Amino acid sequence: MCDRFRVKDFRGQACVVTGASEGIGRALSLALARQGARLVLAARNEARLASLAAECAALGAEALAVPTDVGDEAQCGALVEAALDRFGTLDLCVANAGATMWSRLDELTDPGVLERLMRVNYLGAAWLAWHALPALKRSRGRIIGVSSLAGLTGVPTRTGYAASKHAMFGFFDSLRIELAGSGVSVTMVAPDFVLSEIHRRAAGPDGRPLGESPMHESRIMTAEACADIILRAAARRDRLALTSARGRLVRWAGLLAPGLLDRLAARAIRERR
Numbered sequence: 001m002c003d004r005f006r007v008k009d010f011r012g013q014a015c016v017v018t019g020a021s022e023g024i025g026r027a028l029s030l031a032l033a034r035q036g037a038r039l040v041l042a043a044r045n046e047a048r049l050a051s052l053a054a055e056c057a058a059l060g061a062e063a064l065a066v067p068t069d070v071g072d073e074a075q076c077g078a079l080v081e082a083a084l085d086r087f088g089t090l091d092l093c094v095a096n097a098g099a100t101m102w103s104r105l106d107e108l109t110d111p112g113v114l115e116r117l118m119r120v121n122y123l124g125a126a127w128l129a130w131h132a133l134p135a136l137k138r139s140r141g142r143i144i145g146v147s148s149l150a151g152l153t154g155v156p157t158r159t160g161y162a163a164s165k166h167a168m169f170g171f172f173d174s175l176r177i178e179l180a181g182s183g184v185s186v187t188m189v190a191p192d193f194v195l196s197e198i199h200r201r202a203a204g205p206d207g208r209p210l211g212e213s214p215m216h217e218s219r220i221m222t223a224e225a226c227a228d229i230i231l232r233a234a235a236r237r238d239r240l241a242l243t244s245a246r247g248r249l250v251r252w253a254g255l256l257a258p259g260l261l262d263r264l265a266a267r268a269i270r271e272r273r
């Protein structure tokens with residue numbers, strides 16, 4: 001890792017991170033804490049958030065835990081308000097909270113999954129951005145939208161998830177244009193598979209969590225490595241962060257060889273890595 005990007009880009013910056021209790025959000029929060037950021041940690045699990053806040057404090061960072069369900073617009077507003085009450089400013093907003101599914105559409109017996117994924121993955125991110133926008137404009141801050149490679153291409157067993165992650169791209173790519181000249185940057189992230197809780201918690205055909213991860217976990221990137229890539233991209237105000245060679249291939253294959261891209265996506269799910 002190049003030291004140039006280990007500088008304290010986010011020292012003193014007031015940062016909201018959703019989905020902070022697990023996985024990528026947790027790794028992002030700890031990395032920001034190490035840089036001396038001021039953190040507002042959001043997710044639904046209060047106990048996990050409280051212990052993360054204590055870990056961040058032990059690293060020397062100020063951290064406030066705000067239990068939040070991002071699937072509720074009012075709670076997204078309350079989250080931004082809590083950040084402004086505590087720190088008076090907001091420099092970085094990370095829309096990371098998310099959930100996934102693992103079921104072919106023709107095997108799905110609970111179609112409510114489609115609505116729940118859209119609400120958390122897309123609306124949760126959109127509502128957060130809407131509430132945070134005035135403060136981000138004042139600070140000339142940054143937005144990070146954690147989408148997925150499934151936001152750039154179709155993926156079997158992920159219809160509802162891919163739709164919600166495509167929606168994130170549509171929303172934030174549009175917002176970036178609206179924000180031209182405002183000083184606020186929008187960095188989208190399209191991670192490849194990452195080691196986290198999301199696979200175990202994925203909604204199966206009946207809408208209930210799978211309970212165990214179907215992934216080849218030793219073959220996929222850690223949340224810490226992913227967080228590193230995300231923060232370097234946001235520090236540079238990049239528009240897009242990809243986390244793998246496969247991610248870069250997806251960008252080009254989508255234009256040049258869409259049939260090949262379909263086969264790659266099917267293989268990734270078949271091989272579970």
Ligand SMILES: NC(=O)c1ccc[n+]([C@@H]2O[C@H](COP(=O)([O-])OP(=O)(O)OC[C@H]3O[C@@H](n4cnc5c(N)ncnc54)[C@H](OP(=O)(O)O)[C@@H]3O)[C@@H](O)[C@H]2O)c1
Nearest residue numbers: 019021022023024043044045069070098193194196197198
């Ligand atoms: N892991 C991967 O392979 C992968 C690949 C591409 C993209 N991503 C994206 O990366 C982001 C983070 O996922 P992860 O892999 O770190 O998953 P994870 O370990 O399951 O963490 C998901 C986080 O989101 C929170 N969350 C879920 N529903 C929420 C809600 N309604 N309100 C507030 N918080 C909620 C969870 O906390 P609570 O349950 O406590 O609320 C948890 O902190 C997601 O947007 C995911 O789609 C992940």
